[in-house]
Amino acid sequence: xxxxxxxxxxxxxxxxxxxxxxxxxxxxxxxxxxxxxxxxxxxxxxxxxxxxxxxxxxxxxxxxxxxxxxxxxxxxxxxxxxxxxxxxxxxxxxxxxxxxxxxxxxxxxxxxxxxxxxxxxxxxxxxxxxxxxxxxxxxxxxxxxxxxxxxxxxxxxxxxxxxxxxxxxxxxxxxxxxxxxxxxxxxxx
Numbered sequence: 001x002x003x004x005x006x007x008x009x010x011x012x013x014x015x016x017x018x019x020x021x022x023x024x025x026x027x028x029x030x031x032x033x034x035x036x037x038x039x040x041x042x043x044x045x046x047x048x049x050x051x052x053x054x055x056x057x058x059x060x061x062x063x064x065x066x067x068x069x070x071x072x073x074x075x076x077x078x079x080x081x082x083x084x085x086x087x088x089x090x091x092x093x094x095x096x097x098x099x100x101x102x103x104x105x106x107x108x109x110x111x112x113x114x115x116x117x118x119x120x121x122x123x124x125x126x127x128x129x130x131x132x133x134x135x136x137x138x139x140x141x142x143x144x145x146x147x148x149x150x151x152x153x154x155x156x157x158x159x160x161x162x163x164x165x166x167x168x169x170x171x172x173x174x175x176x177x178x179x180x181x182x183x184x185x186x187x188x189x
Contacts, residue, residue, distance in 0.1 A: 001158060003137065007163040010034070010105050013141055014041040014076060017103045017158055020149040025072035025101075026186075028061040030054060030081040032112035033165070034079075034159040038076050039173070045186035049179050054078075056083030058102050062092050065100035072099050082117035089157070093132045098154035103141070104129075107164045115164060129157035 007015065014037055018027065028048045029038040029124075034057065035049035046066070050057050082104050092100060108121035121178035129138035137153055141160040174182075 003091045007161055008141075009163050009167075010037040010111070010165060011041045011105065011187070012152065013103075013105055013160040013162050015161065016141060017074065017076075018042050020144060020146050021072055021074075022146070022150075025074045026061075026064055026068065027076055028057045028064060029076035030057040032078065032080050032081070032110075034076045034078045034081065036112075039087050045182045049180070050182045051176050053084075054081040054188060055083070055088075056080060058085060058088040058092065061100060061102070062088065062095060062097060065097045067096070069097075069099060072101070075100070075102040077102060077104050077125075078111070079104055079108065079120055080110045083120040083123075089129070089132050092155050100154060101158060103154040103158040103160055105160050105162050107162045109164050111165055125159045125177065129159055133157050 007027050010033060018041065024044060025093055026046045026048065027038055029035040029050060031052060031054055038047055039049065048060065050060060056073045057077050065073040089102065092102065104125050106125050109115045109117055125142055126138065133155060137155065138157040138159070144158065146168050158182050
C-alpha cells in the first residue's frame with residue numbers, strides 16, 4: 001500500500017477535476033463508486049448518476065455534450081467501468097465534441113465490489129488516451145491547472161491515478177426517479 005500513499009482519493013480527484021472548470025459542468029458518472037464519490041465531492045443537480053450497466057457514463061456524456069454544445073460535460077469513469085466500454089473513447093474522439101472531457105479514475109480495482117482487481121490494472125491509460133485523443137488533449141490530473149485546462153483542445157481525457165479507498169463507499173441515497181427529476185430540472189436551465 002505504500003505506493004498509494006501520495007495518491008488522491010477518488011473523491012478528491014473528482015473535486016480537483018471539477019475545479020478545473022470556470023463554470024460547473026454537467027457531470028455524468030458511472031454506476032457504483034463513481035456516482036457515490038461524485039455526490040460526496042460535489043452534489044449538484046447537473047450531476048447525472050448512471051444506474052444500470054457499467055461503463056455507460058462516457059457514452060451518455062457524449063450524447064449530452066452533443067445536445068448541450070455550449071456547455072461543458074465531464075464523464076466520470078472508473079477504470080473497470082470504462083474498460084467495459086473502451087470503444088466509446090474512439091467514438092468520442094471521432095465525434096470531435098469539443099465540450100466533452102472524460103476522466104478515468106484508476107485505482108486498479110472494482111472498488112464497489114470488495115476490491116476485485118480490474119483486468120486493466122496494468123494498462124497505461126495515459127498512453128491509451130494520447131493514442132486516441134492526441135498528446136495535446138490527454139493529461140494526468142496531477143499535471144493540470146485551471147489555466148492550462150482552458151487551453152487544451154477537446155475532446156479531452158484526464159487520467160487520475162487514485163488510491164484504493166480506505167473508507168466504505170457511501171450510499172448514493174437517491175432513487176433513479178429522484179436522479180432523473182433533479183437532472184431534468186437542471187437541464188431546463
